[in-house]
Amino acid sequence: xxxxxxxxxxxxxxxxxxxxxxxxxxxxxxxxxxxxxxxxxxxxxxxxxxxxxxxxxxxxxxxxxxxxxxxxxxxxxxxxxxxxxxxxxxxxxxxxxxxxxxxxxxxxxxxxxxxxxxxxxxxxxxxxxxxxxxxxxxxxxxxxxxxxxxxxxxxxxxxxxxxxxxxxxxxxxxxxxxxxxxxxxxxxxxxxxxxxxxxxxxxxxxxxxxxxxxxxxxxxxxxxxxxxxxxxxxxxxxxxxxxxxxxxxxxxxxxxxxxxxxxxxxxxxx
Amino acid sequence: xxxxxxxxxxxxxxxxxxxxxxxxxxxxxxxxxxxxxxxxxxxxxxxxxxxxxxxxxxxxxxxxxxxxxxxxxxxxxxxxxxxxxxxxxxxxxxxxxxxxxxxxxxxxxxxxxxxxxxxxxxxxxxxxxxxxxxxxxxxxxxxxxxxxxxxxxxxxxxxxxxxxxxxxxxxxxxxxxxxxxxxxxxxxxxxxxxxxxxxxxxxxxxxxxxxxxxxxxxxxxxxxxxxxxxxxxxxxxxxxxxxxxxxxxxxxxxxxxxxxxxxxxxxxxxxxxxxxxxxxxxxxxxxxxxxxxxxxxxxxxxxxxxxxxxxxxxxxxxxxxxxxxxxxxxxxxxxxxxxxxxxxxxxxxxx
Ligand SMILES: Nc1ncnc2c1ncn2[C@@H]1O[C@H](COP(=O)(O)OP(=O)(O)OP(=O)(O)O)[C@@H](O)[C@H]1O
Ligand SMILES: [Mg+2]
Numbered sequence: 092x093x094x095x096x097x098x099x100x101x102x103x104x105x106x107x108x109x110x111x112x113x114x115x116x117x118x119x120x121x122x123x124x125x126x127x128x129x130x131x132x133x134x135x136x137x138x139x140x141x142x143x144x145x146x147x148x149x150x151x152x153x154x155x156x157x158x159x160x161x162x163x164x165x166x167x168x169x170x171x172x173x174x175x176x177x178x179x180x181x182x183x184x185x186x187x188x189x190x191x192x193x194x195x196x197x198x199x200x201x202x203x204x205x206x207x208x209x210x211x212x213x214x215x216x217x218x219x220x221x222x223x224x225x226x227x228x229x230x231x232x233x234x235x236x237x238x239x240x241x242x243x244x245x246x247x248x249x250x251x252x253x254x255x256x257x258x259x260x261x262x263x264x265x266x267x268x269x270x271x272x273x274x275x276x277x278x279x280x281x282x283x284x285x286x287x288x289x290x291x292x293x294x295x296x297x298x299x300x301x302x303x304x305x306x307x308x309x310x311x312x313x314x315x316x317x318x319x320x321x322x323x324x325x326x327x328x329x330x331x332x333x334x335x336x337x338x339x340x341x342x343x344x345x346x347x348x349x350x351x352x353x354x355x356x357x358x359x360x361x
Numbered sequence: 362x363x364x365x366x367x368x369x370x371x372x373x374x375x376x377x378x379x380x381x382x383x384x385x386x387x388x389x390x391x392x393x394x395x396x397x398x399x400x401x402x403x404x405x406x407x408x409x410x411x412x413x414x415x416x417x418x419x420x421x422x423x424x425x426x427x428x429x430x431x432x433x434x435x436x437x438x439x440x441x442x443x444x445x446x447x448x449x450x451x452x453x454x455x456x457x458x459x460x461x462x463x464x465x466x467x468x469x470x471x472x473x474x475x476x477x478x479x480x481x482x483x484x485x486x487x488x489x490x491x492x493x494x495x496x497x498x499x500x501x502x503x504x505x506x507x508x509x510x511x512x513x514x515x516x517x518x519x520x521x522x523x524x525x526x527x528x529x530x531x532x533x534x535x536x537x538x539x540x541x542x543x544x545x546x547x548x549x550x551x552x553x554x555x556x557x558x559x560x561x562x563x564x565x566x567x568x569x570x571x572x573x574x575x576x577x578x579x580x581x582x583x584x585x586x587x588x589x590x591x592x593x594x595x596x597x598x599x600x601x602x603x604x605x606x607x608x609x610x611x612x613x614x615x616x617x618x619x620x621x622x623x624x625x626x627x628x629x630x631x632x633x634x635x636x637x638x639x640x641x642x643x644x645x646x647x648x649x650x651x652x653x654x655x656x657x658x659x660x661x662x663x664x665x666x667x668x669x670x671x672x673x674x675x676x677x678x679x680x681x682x683x684x685x686x687x688x689x690x691x692x693x694x695x696x697x698x699x700x701x702x703x704x705x706x707x708x709x710x711x712x
Contacts (some may be wrong), residue, residue: 144605164605176602180620180697189616193606221697241606 092277093120093143093245098152100138112138114302116152123275127282127292129337131344135303136281140249143279144170156245166194169243173250175230177222177237183209184218186233190241208236211270228259235267245277253283261319264290272316285337290317290325295337299344307340309333485667493667494674503656503675510641510652511679513569517576518637525581525633526626529588534618539589549582554640558648567649572641579640580633587629591622624695631687638680 098116101109112135120126128136141147143154145163154161156168169190177186188205196204209218212232222230231251238246251267252260264287271278282288288295292311299306311333317324324330453459469487476486485493497503532539532546558575565571599617608616645654653676660669 141601146601146605164607166607168605170602170605172598172602174598176596176598178599178617178620180623189603190606193603193608193612193616223697 092122092124092157093118093279094153094155095119095139095143096153098139098142098149098154100135100142100147100149111302113142113149114304116304118296118305118308120277120279121293123277125271125278125280125291125293126296127280127288127294128296128298129282129285129288129341130298130303130306131300131341132283134298134300136298137249138303139298140170140247140279140281143245144168144247146170166241167243168245168247169238169241171231171234171238171246171248171251173253175222175227175234175254177230177233179222182219182221183214183225183233186222187236187240190237194241204240205236208240211239212236212266226259227255228263231255231263232266235263235270239270239274243276245279248278248280250281250283252287260287265318267291268315268317285334285341286325288337289313289330289333290319295333297337297340306344309337482664483666485670489667490670490674494671497668497671497675503672506652506656506672507675507679510645510654513572513576513644513652514637514641516569517573517640518580518634520573520577521579521581521584521633521637522630524577525584525629526588529585529629530592530618530622530626532585533589533592533622534614546582546585549578550586554579555643555647558644562648572644572649572651575644576637576640579643580635580637583633583636584626584629587632588622588626591625591629592618594625595621624691624698627687627691627694631684631691634683634687635680638676638683642676 095116095118098113099111100113101111103109116135116139128139130136138147142149143156143161145161145165145168156165178189181189184202184205187209188201191201191204206218209215212235214229214232214236217225217229222233225233231254234251252263255263268291280288280291282291289311295309295311296305297307297309298304313324313327313330315324319325473487476484476489480486528542532542554575557578561571561575565574595618599621600613603613603617641652642654642657645652646657647654649655650658653672657669657672660666660672
């Protein structure tokens with residue numbers, strides 16, 4: 092479904108330093124697969140996702156979605172942003188319908204499809220509210236609904252639950268899983284959390300930093316539907332084992348990078 | 362404010378400590394334990410009559426009914442807010458107008474008193490000025506002057522908006538343009554515009570054109586600078602979001618940049634309007650003796666002080682009205698900046 096081959100991308104910082112955000116990243120994501128991407132901060136996860144979304148140019152390598160090379164944003168892909176990226180002046184309904192509007196869908200159909208997705212994410216009754224009147228969790232529900240209205244084949248999510256509290260995050264994870272079970276699609280889901288990566292993903296792509304590359308792909312062979320309930324997958328020994336293994340790898344990466352991180356100014360970009 | 366809060370919470374803390382150290386014999390809680398924060402206060406009706414000396418077994422935080430209501434409801438405050446009556450008097454006191462009227466009355470009284478002692482031909486009293494203003498309003502001369510002046514104002518201000526908004530927003534979006542324009546804009550920002558008046562008159566003459574251009578020059582800088590700032594502070598994530606759904610540059614402008622920059626643009630327009638009024642009067646005073654400025658000069662020449670003050674009062678009133686109208690338009694067009702209280706507060710305090 093998504094084929095990434097030898098992808099490289101470097102940035103030049105304002106001080107003139109070159110940062111290899113991605114070097115020789117190769118990755119295949121299968122049809123309707125849920126792939127989670129896990130890695131230390133600054134390893135290029137966001138850059139990878141933006142490249143697949145067609146939002147940034149890259150230096151070398153190829154990305155193809157469904158066999159056709161990525162040259163920019165396309166109707167087959169939709170993005171969910173970490174900080175929601177909602178229009179503060181537009182109502183929930185208009186925000187959810189925004190993607191459709193960009194794609195030239197007529198007003199009536201727009202409203203109808205937006206309403207049905209607002210119901211899917213559990214925001215009925217909030218159609219006329221402004222984003223500023225919603226909690227963080229509700230705002231990201233709007234972000235998810237907006238991405239889903241355009242019926243993408245690939246859903247790209249950049250730490251979508253990173254800015255909400257732990258309880259809301261768990262709710263959103265369960266809701267996302269439920270939605271995905273019903274409407275299967277290819278998902279690339281970036282996260283900082285090992286638990287989240289294992290709970291959601293069919294495979295976990297573990298990235299290492301400087302230069303950003305895929306360190307390992309860890310398959311998660313846990314049965315679906317997955318849940319945190321008593322007796323659910325999240326209580327199993329295998330779940331705990333994978334999570335622990337991922338943490339071990341990440342800890343090693345952090346240790347490796349400590350010496351040269353000391354004198355590197357922390358460039359923030361996400 | 363900060364001080365009082367600190368003192369208050371210190372008092373709350375002390376009270377809590379006191380109760381912890383000396384639990385009341387009849388208290389319903391086990392001595393040595395404090396109720397969890399947020400625990401429901403024990404209604405005073407359930408406490409036995411002989412415990413009234415220490416009214417509640419809960420901490421002071423949880424017993425707002427026993428505290429005197431605080432004076433002002435503004436500003437951040439710790440603890441629950443006591444409900445206060447919302448009668449017509451309360452609402453009146455919550456508005457700004459009564460306070461403004463009060464200061465105005467005080468100033469007018471001072472003026473009247475001072476003019477009574479030191480006044481004379483050149484310093485009319487407040488009452489006399491009011492009378493003269495009323496008289497002026499009945500004269501065709503004033504209305505003609507207002508018409509002439511406002512012609513320049515309207516044309517010049519419109520020119521400033523028509524040029525300033527596109528230019529400012531473009532500068533905010535395109536780095537290259539910004540590089541070329543920045544130095545000129547800075548010059549324009551620091552130039553005392555009044556110094557340009559002789560230059561303008563020499564090149565364009567003393568006609569309407571000259572006045573229009575000057576009004577435009579006066580106000581355009583505010584419009585440009587604020588529009589530029591408005592576009593610059595647009596969240597890049599919003600632009601990226603629009604592009605991810607396939608929006609091109611034109612759509613990004615129409616659906617993201619312009620709506621997001623609108624509040625700042627409107628602020629620029631409002632500030633620009635104020636500067637336009639300044640420019641209008643100034644050019645007439647300094648060079649092109651016409652309109653309101655011309656009238657002021659005439660009254661000065663005739664030593665008609667009350668009329669002179671009256672004219673100034675009229676122009677002040679116009680400026681205030683225009684400012685209020687611009688403010689109203691600004692708030693109407695930028696409604697969405699209000700629901701988020703923290704954002705509103707910063708926006709207000711900047712003004
Ligand atoms: N626009 C940019 N200009 C300069 N450097 C950038 C830019 N965007 C990203 N980088 C650099 O590229 C590297 C990867 O950034 P990226 O945002 O992809 O990391 P990330 O894995 O998403 O990090 P986080 O987990 O903190 O979101 C970082 O070192 C960052 O400093
Ligand atoms: Mg990131």
